[in-house]
Amino acid sequence: MERLGSLWGGKFFANLLPVFFGMLGVIITNLPFSVLGSWIPSPMYALMPIYYWCLVRPDLMTPGWAFLIGVAHDVISGEPPGIWAAAFVATYAAIDKQRDAFAGLSGLGAILGFATATLVACSVHYVIFSLYRWQLMPVTGSIKEFAVTSILYIPVVVVLAYMHRRFVGPLRREF
């Protein structure tokens, strides 16, 4: 199977695919439709491609891209500038530091690995927002966001793995 990137003579498409999925995640997170109703926050779809490609192709998902995806998230969601950007960069740093441990996980372990990354993102976001507003924010929303993002990673990672295998490569067959 030939990758689309190589069809173009370069890796332009393949290089942009992880970032495209990150941006798509930002848009989907902020679309005016909610399957789960208003009492559950929208899942952080943008974090999923960051986590996935930070593990398998960190050369394509660099800290700069994670920062830009976070800025896009801030812009579209209407949050104060830089908060999601800082949360995504901090999560990227955590994944980067423990890449060997995260990359060795499979099956349920991989889901737990993503849950750990989500916990980092939610915690950093909570702390920064509390500092920004200079008041202790309610923690319930962050817990719900953490839970729903971790659960929804299961179907989304199937799509990400397929796109990675089909267009980007290399592939992790056991997943």
Add this chain to the structure above:
Amino acid sequence: MGNGIWRISRARGRAHLPLAVVGALAVILILFGKAQSSLFDRARTDVIDWMRPALVATRIPMEAMSRWAGSIGNIFWVYQENLKLKEDNARLKQWRNTAQVLTERLQRYQLLLNAVPDPALSTVVARVIGRANHPFLQTMILDAGKANGVKPGQAVMDQRGMIGRVYLTGEHTSWVILLSDLNSRVPVSIEPNTDQAIMGGDNSPMPVIETLAHGVQLKADSQVVTSGDGDILPAGIPIGVIVPDGRRYRVALFADQTTAQDVQIVDYKIKPEHPPSVAQQELPVTAAGLAPVAPQPQLTQQQQVAPLPPPVFKPPAAVTPQKTPGQAAPQPGSDAETGNQ
């Protein structure tokens, strides 16, 4: 191709520098955004205006999917839903008749009292193209902006009640802060006693009643409407009903923020009130059969009486009190002088 193993780039050493740089950038962005929020808001509206076609394009398949997913569950409840709708319809027809009778009566009373009519409200219909439902933020993006006459502060409502307020406008898009958002504060009036209060969001589906007068007891299901205080929002927009929650009161909103797709932006401008002029026949004096008093002629500038000079205290000269040894002369303002004993 697939060799069954992770092929991970071992570029950690190279990645550390950009990581530190982007971390610093993020912190700078937060601080800069805090200091210059208006600048960032302008950039935000420009970006969203630019992204509007993408948001609309993404919305269409998602809307179809959402409708399809929602309709699957509804198939099982069609019969019960139909019965319920028939019942609701019959009840609503009764209410409509009552409302018509009361509206006509109200108009008659207003005519009798020469009441100043409520200001006419114009509305702009807009589509929801984005909705942020995050732990500390609940906003909407609408596809109407300055070009459609939308301004910050205007109320946004669906067919059932108020949803939120516009807080940022771009050329073709605008941002709405929902009533349930942490930053939302709306002056409300709680019927039937028109108790004034402030309703604040706490990111839960039901906002909280804050700043209620001491000792006021609210009843469940009392209707909450906008009070119009501050001249920002029009008075009387329905919001929801009171739901007791321990010691506090919450408001169950009429509008459903998660399903609202088409909304109205209410254009409310305070116009100077011009009450109808009073006819001579309506004056109480005329009604009592008395002749109205002729109007006083206007004095010219020269005819105006000069203001009186301030009074000057003059001691009485006729009576001179005899000085007795050991008795001092009365001082101005003393009890002996004023006669107060």
